[in-house]
Amino acid sequence: MNPVLDIHAPCAAIDTAAMAAARARQATLTKPPGSLGRLEEAAITLAGMQGTPLPTLDAAWISVFAADHGVADEGVSAFPQAVTGEMVRNFASGGAAISVLARHLGARLDVVHLGTVNDPGPIEGVRRAIIAATTANFCTDAAMTAAQLQAALDAGAQSVALARAAGAQLFIGGEMGIGNTTAATALACALLGASPTALAGAGTGLDAAGVRRKIDVVDRALRRHAGADAPLEQLRCLGGFEIAALAGACIAGAQSGLPVLVDGFIATTAALAAVHLQPGVRDWLLFSHRSHERGHAVLLDVLQASPLLDLGMRLGEGSGAATTVPLLRLACALHAGMATFEQAGVSSG
Numbered sequence: 001m002n003p004v005l006d007i008h009a010p011c012a013a014i015d016t017a018a019m020a021a022a023r024a025r026q027a028t029l030t031k032p033p034g035s036l037g038r039l040e041e042a043a044i045t046l047a048g049m050q051g052t053p054l055p056t057l058d059a060a061w062i063s064v065f066a067a068d069h070g071v072a073d074e075g076v077s078a079f080p081q082a083v084t085g086e087m088v089r090n091f092a093s094g095g096a097a098i099s100v101l102a103r104h105l106g107a108r109l110d111v112v113h114l115g116t117v118n119d120p121g122p123i124e125g126v127r128r129a130i131i132a133a134t135t136a137n138f139c140t141d142a143a144m145t146a147a148q149l150q151a152a153l154d155a156g157a158q159s160v161a162l163a164r165a166a167g168a169q170l171f172i173g174g175e176m177g178i179g180n181t182t183a184a185t186a187l188a189c190a191l192l193g194a195s196p197t198a199l200a201g202a203g204t205g206l207d208a209a210g211v212r213r214k215i216d217v218v219d220r221a222l223r224r225h226a227g228a229d230a231p232l233e234q235l236r237c238l239g240g241f242e243i244a245a246l247a248g249a250c251i252a253g254a255q256s257g258l259p260v261l262v263d264g265f266i267a268t269t270a271a272l273a274a275v276h277l278q279p280g281v282r283d284w285l286l287f288s289h290r291s292h293e294r295g296h297a298v299l300l301d302v303l304q305a306s307p308l309l310d311l312g313m314r315l316g317e318g319s320g321a322a323t324t325v326p327l328l329r330l331a332c333a334l335h336a337g338m339a340t341f342e343q344a345g346v347s348s349g
């Protein structure tokens, strides 16, 4: 199975009748209307995505895409590039944050190795889908060739196909890649016509001088690729393998009707690229948390997204999204399990 993603294929339709039925049910439950706030909206949104007035969220799937970035050569991260490959092993051996979260949630963790300079080799529990050891440094070259971009999009679509085959009700896409906040910043700036100063942040922990250097690097990259004005070309020139895989997963999720719970700054940039490629993708996205990374709030505003959590997290790996799953499960449990005014003999307003 190796699905080739057609980014132009239409997205699935949201079930508006199931949404309306869920909204009507919320109005009958023993609480002042709207008093469960965004938990009500979450249950109604999931109803539309799952095509049932009573959504459930037992089976969550997490794919973490790992890849290295040529732009790391510009000294834009607080950590060495070797960490990407080292973390691939840690994801599989169970010691990473997302490994713990996946275990705790009973979620499948799909670790997808797309290429690292420090390649740990075959590891049990890691799917090798190596595209290249790294993207090119986009200060001088396009990050990816067209074939590499398609391979990365396909890797995301393949994970969605595996998730669907396993009966997943929700897809979480996580990422790991030293330097990828620089790639995400550059891509988001290109997609939005925004200034690097508005979006660049500390990533893994740059100091103020480091952030200034990162802004300069993104400025150079944007000038170098000023001719890339279509979203697919912007993704190819300025993205990364894991960012393109995440965009591919968003598109494949939307096309096949699998809800995608979006993580932090990098995952949201990928989701933004997916929406630029295919606007119907937006209907299938749920937003989990507001990352501490500087540009995330801007991207969330553009996508008109109000994530459920704001915990100051900035890890990536899909960790913010995974942390939100218990809340979504509670939203479904409340929606299905509360008594109506009539059942409980409680007077309605």
Ligand SMILES: O=C(O)c1ccc[n+]([C@@H]2O[C@H](COP(=O)([O-])O)[C@@H](O)[C@H]2O)c1
Pocket (backbone or CB within 6 Å): 076, 077, 078, 079, 175, 176, 177, 178, 179, 180, 181, 182, 202, 203, 204, 205, 206, 263, 264, 265, 266, 267, 291, 292, 293, 296, 313, 314, 315, 316, 317
């Ligand atoms: O998800 C986020 O919002 C987030 C914010 C800052 C950093 N990260 C993670 O940190 C790594 C990239 O940071 P950097 O400084 O190397 O560009 C990458 O592996 C991401 O998963 C993730």
Ligand SMILES: Cc1cc2nc[nH]c2cc1C
Pocket (backbone or CB within 6 Å): 079, 083, 087, 175, 176, 177, 204, 315, 316, 317
């Ligand atoms: C240790 C480490 C773990 C990570 N997980 C996601 N990004 C990361 C970056 C670092 C540096």
